[in-house]
Amino acid sequence: PPIIAVVPAAGVGSRMQADRPKQYLTIHGKTVLEHTFNALCDHPLITRVVVAVSHDDPYFDALSVARAPWLTRVTGGHTRSESVLAATATLPDASWALVHDAARPCLSHKDIDALIQTALTSSVAGAILATPVRDTMKRAQPDLTEPALIAHTENREHLWHALTPQMFRADQLRAALEHAQQAGIPVTDEASAMEASGHAVALVDANPANIKITRPADMPLAQFYLSALHD
Numbered sequence: 001p002p003i004i005a006v007v008p009a010a011g012v013g014s015r016m017q018a019d020r021p022k023q024y025l026t027i028h029g030k031t032v033l034e035h036t037f038n039a040l041c042d043h044p045l046i047t048r049v050v051v052a053v054s055h056d057d058p059y060f061d062a063l064s065v066a067r068a069p070w071l072t073r074v075t076g077g078h079t080r081s082e083s084v085l086a087a088t089a090t091l092p093d094a095s096w097a098l099v100h101d102a103a104r105p106c107l108s109h110k111d112i113d114a115l116i117q118t119a120l121t122s123s124v125a126g127a128i129l130a131t132p133v134r135d136t137m138k139r140a141q142p143d144l145t146e147p148a149l150i151a152h153t154e155n156r157e158h159l160w161h162a163l164t165p166q167m168f169r170a171d172q173l174r175a176a177l178e179h180a181q182q183a184g185i186p187v188t189d190e191a192s193a194m195e196a197s198g199h200a201v202a203l204v205d206a207n208p209a210n211i212k213i214t215r216p217a218d219m220p221l222a223q224f225y226l227s228a229l230h231d
């Protein structure tokens with residue numbers, strides 16, 4: 001079955017303090033979104049990309065890639081999971097959805113390979129890229145004091161950062177996202193919806209260079225990692 005990339009790109013990126021959503025900021029003369037598309041399309045096993053774009057997005061149509069034959073555009077939702085659901089609605093049941101944040105342009109070929117390999121050959125419903133936590137993790141007390149106070153220290157031994165891409169069967173992902181939505185389960189990535197439906201999901205140890213651009217300081221970092229990737 002085909003592997004189809006799904007790119008949620010309907011966020012506004014309010015933490016960037018920029019004049020436009022972060023996926024439209026440029027690095028080396030190309031938008032972050034175009035770098036992300038390139039990383040996905042360059043892979044021989046990825047046949048199509050479905051992108052979720054905000055209904056009032058004035059930037060997407062200006063990209064030359066907007067008319068590429070391998071690209072399908074859908075209208076995104078109010079949350080990331082609504083955007084992903086809108087995109088997966090266009091996928092054939094038996095296909096694989098490889099969901100990847102628009103704001104992660106520094107994705108390597110090698111990590112896509114590792115993800116696909118694990119998702120297709122292990123006895124799991126799917127797999128995600130992730131990196132083990134290195135810092136000591138503190139849980140803060142829930143009341144919003146200034147300064148915040150530590151409630152306790154988490155055991156970091158089995159803690160991972162969830163990255164993207166995250167790869168699942170399109171029909172299973174769609175059902176899991178719908179179930180989470182109906183049950184009011186908070187979903188910040190696709191795996192959390194799959195977990196809530198009882199599916200086993202594998203962690204694939206990935207390159208930590210695959211950062212999500214979130215704050216202004218992430219732009220020069222992404223530029224550095226992109227140069228390193230294409231050397």
Ligand code: C5P
Binds near residue numbers: 010012084102214
């Ligand atoms: O805001 P955050 O960095 O968590 O967004 C992760 C990804 O989800 C981004 O690529 C963003 O464009 C996308 N998103 C979306 N629809 C929303 C909110 C976020 O497609 N309503």
